[in-house]
Each structure stands twice: as C-alpha cells, then as structure tokens.
Amino acid sequence: MQRPPINLTPNPRVPHTTLHTCDNGTRLYTLHNSKQGVVRVSFIFRAGTSWQSVPFSASATINTLSEGTERFSSLEIAERLDFVGSYFDANIDRDWAVLTYCSLSKFAAETFEIAEQVVLHPTFPEREVGVYCAKRKEQLIVQRSKPDHLSRELFGQSIFGADHPYGITSPAEAYDRLTREDIALFYSTHYTAENCFAVLCGDITEEHIAHTKAILEQLPHGVIDKRTIPAPASTPRAELKVDGAVQSCLKIGRPLFPRTHPDFVPMQIISTALGGYFGSRLMQNLRERHGYTYGAYAAMINLDQSGYFVMSADVASEYTEAAIGEMLHEVERFCSEPMGDNELQMVRNIIFGDVMRIFDGPFGVADVTIENIQNSTDNSYTERFLQQVATCTAEQLQQVAAKYLQKDLLTITTVGE
Amino acid sequence: MIDFKQHTLANGLRVLANRDECSGMAAVNILYAVGSADESAERTGFAHLFEHLMFRGTPAVPSYDTPVQEVCGENNAFTSADYTDFYVTMPKENFETGLWLEADRMRGLNIDAETLEVEKSVVIEEFRQRYLNRPYGEQWHTLRSMVYTTSPYRWPVIGLTPDHIREASVEEVRAFYDRFYIPSGAILSVSADIEPERVFEAAERYFGHLPTLPAPVRGDLHQEPLAGPVRKVIEAPVPADQITIAFLMDRRSERGYYICDLLTDLLAGGESARIFQHLVKQKQIFSAANAYITGEVGEGLLILTGQLCSGVTIEQAEEALYEELRLLSEEPIGEYELQKVKNKFEANITFGELNVMNKAMNLGYYAMLGDMALLNGEIDIYRSITAEEIATYVRTRLVPQRSATLIYRKTK
Numbered sequence: 042m043q044r045p046p047i048n049l050t051p052n053p054r055v056p057h058t059t060l061h062t063c064d065n066g067t068r069l070y071t072l073h074n075s076k077q078g079v080v081r082v083s084f085i086f087r088a089g090t091s092w093q094s095v096p097f098s099a100s101a102t103i104n105t106l107s108e109g110t111e112r113f114s115s116l117e118i119a120e121r122l123d124f125v126g127s128y129f130d131a132n133i134d135r136d137w138a139v140l141t142y143c144s145l146s147k148f149a150a151e152t153f154e155i156a157e158q159v160v161l162h163p164t165f166p167e168r169e170v171g172v173y174c175a176k177r178k179e180q181l182i183v184q185r186s187k188p189d190h191l192s193r194e195l196f197g198q199s200i201f202g203a204d205h206p207y208g209i210t211s212p213a214e215a216y217d218r219l220t221r222e223d224i225a226l227f228y229s230t231h232y233t234a235e236n237c238f239a240v241l242c243g244d245i246t247e248e249h250i251a252h253t254k255a256i257l258e259q260l261p262h263g264v265i266d267k268r269t270i271p272a273p274a275s276t277p278r279a280e281l282k283v284d285g286a287v288q289s290c291l292k293i294g295r296p297l298f299p300r301t302h303p304d305f306v307p308m309q310i311i312s313t314a315l316g317g318y319f320g321s322r323l324m325q326n327l328r329e330r331h332g333y334t335y336g337a338y339a340a341m342i343n344l345d346q347s348g349y350f351v352m353s354a355d356v357a358s359e360y361t362e363a364a365i366g367e368m369l370h371e372v373e374r375f376c377s378e379p380m381g382d383n384e385l386q387m388v389r390n391i392i393f394g395d396v397m398r399i400f401d402g403p404f405g406v407a408d409v410t411i412e413n414i415q416n417s418t419d420n421s422y423t424e425r426f427l428q429q430v431a432t433c434t435a436e437q438l439q440q441v442a443a444k445y446l447q448k449d450l451l452t453i454t455t456v457g458e
Numbered sequence: 459m460i461d462f463k464q465h466t467l468a469n470g471l472r473v474l475a476n477r478d479e480c481s482g483m484a485a486v487n488i489l490y491a492v493g494s495a496d497e498s499a500e501r502t503g504f505a506h507l508f509e510h511l512m513f514r515g516t517p518a519v520p521s522y523d524t525p526v527q528e529v530c531g532e533n534n535a536f537t538s539a540d541y542t543d544f545y546v547t548m549p550k551e552n553f554e555t556g557l558w559l560e561a562d563r564m565r566g567l568n569i570d571a572e573t574l575e576v577e578k579s580v581v582i583e584e585f586r587q588r589y590l591n592r593p594y595g596e597q598w599h600t601l602r603s604m605v606y607t608t609s610p611y612r613w614p615v616i617g618l619t620p621d622h623i624r625e626a627s628v629e630e631v632r633a634f635y636d637r638f639y640i641p642s643g644a645i646l647s648v649s650a651d652i653e654p655e656r657v658f659e660a661a662e663r664y665f666g667h668l669p670t671l672p673a674p675v676r677g678d679l680h681q682e683p684l685a686g687p688v689r690k691v692i693e694a695p696v697p698a699d700q701i702t703i704a705f706l707m708d709r710r711s712e713r714g715y716y717i718c719d720l721l722t723d724l725l726a727g728g729e730s731a732r733i734f735q736h737l738v739k740q741k742q743i744f745s746a747a748n749a750y751i752t753g754e755v756g757e758g759l760l761i762l763t764g765q766l767c768s769g770v771t772i773e774q775a776e777e778a779l780y781e782e783l784r785l786l787s788e789e790p791i792g793e794y795e796l797q798k799v800k801n802k803f804e805a806n807i808t809f810g811e812l813n814v815m816n817k818a819m820n821l822g823y824y825a826m827l828g829d830m831a832l833l834n835g836e837i838d839i840y841r842s843i844t845a846e847e848i849a850t851y852v853r854t855r856l857v858p859q860r861s862a863t864l865i866y867r868k869t870k
Contacts, residue, residue: 042518042558042561042562042664042667044525044555044558045552045554045555045557045558047528047529047552047555048529048549048551048552054482075480075812076480077480077808077811077812078808079808079809079812107729115739116730116735118729119728119729119730119735120730120798122728122729122730123727123728123729123730123731123798123802124794124797124798124801125801125805126801126802126803126804126805126806127805128728128805143809144805145804145805145808169739172739172742175742175745175767176738176745176746176767179698179745179765179767179768180745180746182697182698183593183697183698183745183765185697186593186695186696186697187592187593188591188592285695286591287586287590287591288583288586288587288591318523318527318532319523320521320523320524320527328580329576329580330576332575332576332578332579332580332583333583334580334583335580335583335584335587355583355587355591356583357583357586386528387524387527387528390527390528390529390530391527391530391532393530394527394530394531394532394548394549395532397482397483397530397549398483398532398547400482401481401482401483401547401813401814401815402481402812402813403812404812
C-alpha cells in the first residue's frame with residue numbers, strides 16, 4: 042500500500058485570551074472556546090511550597106481551603122459540588138498553588154458559589170486540619186517507602202541543596218507540629234489580590250465572567266512578595282540504599298535557568314531529543330537496544346527563578362552502572378556531534394504535535410494560558426516558542442549542549458539495592 | 459452525546475466515525491477483541507506482550523513510530539482482560555497516515571527471535587517495576603487467584619509470572635497473531651472534523667484488500683461465585699496495614715453491573731461519599747479508602763479497600779466496611795443521595811467526551827461490547843435504578859459468605 046502524502050501542518054493557531062482587570066488590580070483571563078456545555082475556572086496564587094517558612098504549611102493551606110468556610114462545612118462543600126457533578130482540583134508546585142473548578146455550564150452558578158466561599162472565606166477548622174495532617178503524614182510515609190518517590194526527593198536535594206527552597210524536603214513528623222495558625226497565617230499573607238490571577242474558559246457567558254470578577258474583587262490587598270532564591274549547591278553523586286529493591290531509580294541532571302532564559306528553548310529541544318518521546322535517544326538506547334528499562338525520559342523543568350535538566354530511568358539493579366554509562370554517553374554524543382536533519386525535524390514535529398494536542402479540548406488552552414501568565418508573558422509567547430523551535434539549528438543545539446551538559450557538571454543520583 | 463455512523467467492510471472490519479467540527483486533531487483507534495482472558499493458563503501475559511510486539515515494525519514500515527512522528531502524531535496502546543486498544547492522534551489533514559499504518563501492521567508484522575527477545579526483557583522490566591518493585595505490588599495476583607478458580611480472569615493482564623513471558627516462542631507468537639489480529643476481530647474508529655463517508659471510503663482503500671477470516675471466538679469467561687469466604691494474610695514490609703475485600707459481580711451486559719457501579723459511587727464517588735466521610739474523615743479508620751468495580755465484560759470484581767491508620771486493628775477496619783454495606787441494605791437510601799450519584803455520571807460522561815481521542819476510544823469500546831445503543835444510552839439505565847434494587851443487591855450478593863479478603867500486615 043502506498044504511503045499517504047504528509048500534509049505539513051500549518052502552525053497551530055494559539056487562541057488569545059481576553060483580559061479583564063478588576064478594581065483591586067486582579068487579572069481575569071477569559072477564553073470562550075467550547076460549545077460542549079462545560080466551564081472551568083482556575084484561581085492561581087503565588088503560594089507554592091518555596092514560599093513557606095513552616096514545613097508543609099503551603100500545601101496544607103491549599104488542601105484545607107475546602108475543609109470549612111464561613112457559610113459551609115467541609116461536608117456541605119463536598120455535597121454541593123458532588124450533587125451537581127462538579128469537581129475541584131487543588132494543585133501545588135514549588136512556586137504556585139492553583140485551585141480549579143470544572144462544571145457543566147448549567148451548574149456554574151452553584152459551583153461558583155462554592156468557589157467564592159473557598160477562595161475568600163476559609164476557616165481552617167482545628168479538627169479538619171488535624172485529620173488532614175494525620176492523613177498526609179501517613180500518606181507521606183507510604184510514599185517514602187517507594188523508590189521512585191525517594192528518587193525525586195534525593196535528586197532535588199542533590200542538585201539544589203538540602204536546605205534550598207527548591208530542594209528541601211521535611212520529615213513526616215513535621216506534620217505533628219503544623220497548626221491551624223500556621224495555615225491561617227500562610228493564607229492571609231499569600232492569598233491576596235497582588236498574588237492572584239484567574240483563568241476562565243469553556244462555554245462561558247457574561248454571567249460567568251461577572252461572577253468570577255465578583256470573587257476576585259473581594260480579595261484583600263497584601264504586600265507584594267519579593268524574594269531572591271539562593272544559588273544552588275549541587276553534589277556530584279548521591280546514593281540511597283533501599284533493601285530488596287529489584288530496580289534502581291536513576292536520575293542525572295543539573296540546575297539551570299527559567300524559561301525566560303534565551304537557552305531554555307534549545308535545552309527543551311535537546312531534552313525532547315534525548316528523552317521526550319518514544320523514539321528518543323534514551324528510549325532507543327536503554328529500552329529498545331539494551332532492554333535495561335521499561336521507560337526513560339528527559340525534560341527541562343521551569344521554575345520561577347531557576348530550572349533544571351533531568352534524565353530519568355528505572356533500571357534492573359544489575360544494569361545500574363551500565364545504564365548510567367549509556368545515559369552519559371548519549372549526553373556526550375549530543376555535545377560532540379550535531380543532530381541530523383531528519384532527527385531534528387522529527388523532534389520539531391513532536392513538540393508541534395504536543396502543543397496541538399494540548400489545544401484539543403477546551404481545558405488544555407487554559408493550562409497553556411496559566412503557564413504563560415505565570416512566566417509574565419501571554420499566549421503570543423507560545424507562537425514565538427513554536428517559531429524558535431522551527432528555526433533553531435543543529436549547530437546552535439550542539440553549542441548549547443556543550444555549554445551546559447559537560448559530564449563533570451552533572452549530578453547523578455541512585456536509589457535502589 | 460457522541461454522534462456516529464458505522465459501516466462494515468466485506469472482510470468483517472467494523473468502522474465507526476464521529477465528526478467533531480471543533481477540533482483540528484484526528485484520533486484513529488483500533489481495538490482488537492483479544493485480551494488476557496484469551497490466553498492459555500500456561501502462557502499468561504501473552505496478549506500484553508503482543509501489544510508491545512505490534513510496535514516492532516513491518517517490511518513496509520520498519521519503525522511504526524517514525525511515520526507517526528513525521529506527521530506530528532502521538533500513539534499508544536493498552537491491554538485489558540478483554541481487549542487490546544491502539545490509538546494515534548495527529549492533525550486531521552494526516553488521518554490517512556493512521557489508517558495506512560494500522561492496515562499495514564494488522565497483517566504485515568515482523569516476528570523474529572531477535573525482536574521477541576528484546577521485547578520480552580522490556581515486558582519483564584515492566585513486570586518488575588509495576589508488580590515487584592513496590593509495596594502491595596503482588597496484591598492483584600493474589601486477589602484474583604482467590605476469587606477466580608476457572609475463569610481466565612484469574613491472572614492479571616501482566617501475567618502470572620515473568621517465566622511465562624520468558625518462555626514464549628516465535629511459533630506461539632505467530633499463531634496468536636494469525637488468530638486475533640485480523641479484520642473480523644478488529645474495530646476501527648475515527649473521531650475528527652471529517653465526513654464519515656470519507657472515513658469509510660479511506661478505510662475501504664487501506665483495509666479492503668486484507669483477507670476475510672473467521673472472527674475469533676471467545677472461550678468461557680464464566681465464574682461461579684465462591685461457596686464460602688476465603689481469606690489470606692500477607693506479612694510484608696509494607697508502609698501500612700491494608701484490607702481489600704472482593705466480591706464477584708455481574709457481567710457487563712447485566713443490570714447488576716450498573717447497580718454495582720452506582721453503589722460503589724455511593725460509597726466512594728467523590729469527597730462527600732460515604733466511605734470517605736464516615737471512615738476516613740469521621741472515624742479515622744483509614745488513611746485512604748476506596749470502593750470500585752473492575753469492569754470486565756464477564757463477571758468482574760467489586761472491591762472495597764483501605765489502608766489503615768496506625769493503631770486501628772484489621773478487625774475494626776473489616777467491621778467498619780461491612781457496617782457501610784449494612785447501612786446500604788437496611789437504611790433506605792434517600793432520593794437526594796441517589797440523584798447526586800446519577801448527576802455525577804452525567805457530568806463525568808460529558809467531561810469524558812471533550813477530545814477526539816476519548817471519543818474514538820469510546821466508539822471502539824461500545825462496539826466491542828456489541829451494543830452501540832449503550833454509547834449514549836447508559837445514562838438512562840443509571841437513572842432507572844432504584845434504592846430498593848441497590849439494597850436488595852447488597853443484601854443478597856455482598857455478604858461475607860461470598861467474599862475474598864486479602865490482608866497485608868506490616869512486618870515489625
């Protein structure tokens with residue numbers, strides 16, 4: 042059978058948002074992008090874990106916002122959302138805390154009524170906070186018995202330093218000392234007009250916009266958070282022994298820079314070529330050629346004032362050193378020879394395809410918008426990003442790789458037997 | 459609500475098409491009516507191993523992934539007890555590339571000793587990563603073998619042991635391919651901004667020449683319920699004690715399936731559900747708990763499970779789970795609560811149909827079940843279920859006499 046012709050994709054169209062600025066300065070971005078009868082609103086606060094001074098206070102704040110408000114108990118909130126089939130999601134990373142509500146359009150009013158209470162009037166009841174801390178402590182202990190979780194923690198500590206805001210982890214016992222006052226203080230300091238923006242998308246109406254603005258306009262003013270993240274203090278190699286583990290979790294990488302840095306996109310292309318898709322170099326080498334692993338990946342991660350490059354694979358214990366050798370070999374190859382045209386075009390297609398897939402369905406566009414606003418830009422960035430991916434040359438990529446990925450600059454962490 | 463048209467080629471390939479005018483992407487899904495339930499008890503894990511081999515290339519297309527990536531596409535696959543599903547999404551202008559690739563590997567796969575060896579070691583690593591290298595990893599192997607005595611559901615999709623995968627021969631792999639990977643055993647579904655007629659015409663062009671072979675016939679899935687309770691305790695270095703109770707439930711096509719789906723939602727569908735509110739939040743018996751159904755075509759499992767808070771005994775935890783069942787069967791379930799779980803189904807169905815991939819996958823799944831009316835009609839079945847039906851089901855079916863209980867005790 043003849044292969045069908047390849048239709049080269051037109052550049053994906055990046056939907057632009059409409060900005061509404063509230064009286065107190067809070068920004069609401071809207072996207073009317075669905076006829077499917079669904080709406081989604083996200084409230085984004087500059088309140089990630091790197092802002093906390095008391096261990097676990099940042100995650101406890103976003104996770105207990107719904108545990109009781111001035112008008113509704115925890116159970117009433119859950120009941121009301123479940124009754125209309127809406128759901129909410131609380132998400133936190135090192136820099137940001139994001140609260141998202143999804144609802145059928147016909148039940149948006151009921152859902153926004155809950156969102157308003159949760160965002161503006163949480164009471165952090167003593168009892169609920171206690172239950173939360175006890176539960177999370179147990180869950181964390183469970184997590185820390187898993188090699189892959191330990192591997193993530195060890196890698197963060199090893200590239201940034203054990204006390205660095207982007208590397209620190211706390212003992213599970215710190216949950217015993219966390220109080221509702223710690224949480225209430227974190228909330229009042231960080232959940233303010235200056236620290237917030239919102240994104241509303243889907244099958245939205247003027248009423249939905251007005252309701253969201255009404256919530257945002259009630260956010261109190263606070264101080265504008267400023268900080269300087271200290272320089273990372275990396276260790277070249279770290280190992281953690283887990284008895285009886287049949288696999289080793291390997292991570293290799295180093296701290297670099299945020300997305301605003303001119304070399305971020307080239308590093309992202311390099312990461313994709315190394316381990317961002319099934320045909321990537323690490324997958325071909327470790328999985329397809331050697332059968333060391335079920336999966337290997339590489340990524341460039343963006344943080345507010347930093348970023349890092351990471352390669353990762355869970356390999357059979359007996360192949361630990363061999364797999365590290367192959368991973369380093371793939372990096373070296375990148376530094377010493379330019380990518381072929383076919384591979385580079387392939388990697389561009391992968392990145393274009395990923396962006397187009399995110400734009401399929403109404404909610405993905407909102408996620409892209411959130412990330413762009415977090416990086417102090419807007420959706421025109423995504424167009425420039427795609428342009429840069431399309432024009433970056435193999436020589437430029439090799440230079441960037443040689444600049445940042447020399448072997449002695451990389452940290453290697455191993456968790457396993 | 460998913461609109462669709464369907465058409466069957468002369469060689470038996472069923473084709474379904476949904477037109478989505480909002481999306482720039484196309485999803486091409488191909489479902490083969492073969493899963494771990496079609497394996498012999500001596501070669502478990504075979505269907506899943508074969509899913510991996512489908513990516514190993516053909517004479518015409520040495521690497522499946524390359525042409526996909528050249529058209530900005532992405533693909534993946536999964537295997538269940540009942541079927542194996544392959545999907546690819548790409549900009550809609552290139553949807554024929556998806557059809558071309560699937561037609562090519564439906565009958566042209568390279569199967570040789572060398573590719574088989576590499577893929578075996580990948581699957582054995584997957585076995586280790588998911589089932590051996592983590593706490594509670596072997597729980598499904600144990601639990602399934604406790605409930606199922608004759609049904610092929612007694613082994614998990616990954617297989618009983620890595621040895622079965624290690625021993626698979628090239629001849630066995632070829633025979634499996636010829637028996638199941640044929641037009642009459644497959645369902646092709648497409649969701650994109652493309653006229654259904656154009657999809658059918660393209661399907662004819664790419665798949666029409668493939669041979670007409672008898673459709674694979676499925677063996678007996680039936681499993682008799684347990685005659686008395688079974689119980690197993692595993693002492694292991696797990697982070698917390700855990701209890702899991704399994705009951706054999708009705709087949710996918712029976713009303714009891716929907717009753718079980720609703721009643722597990724009453725117990726654990728959302729923050730306000732009973733198990734979460736009563737046992738996690740109020741009584742603090744479990745740090746995490748859940749109730750769900752496994753959803754096979756034949757008799758599947760209804761599962762109640764929880765990880766115990768420290769200081770709670772297994773006896774207390776077990777009693778608490780049965781107390782929730784007693785409440786369901788003895789105290790009338792209010793109209794409000796029933797309405798809540800039914801609304802949730804409606805919302806989840808809408809949220810589950812927002813992109814082309816999910817729509818193409820749903821089309822294939824319901825065609826595999828053999829009743830396309832269910833695709834948009836299941837919500838009416840859920841809406842028709844009464845509180846009395848649920849109570850009766852719990853009282854007669856979810857009883858200790860019919861239970862399998864697996865307990866993990868943390869070693870000191």
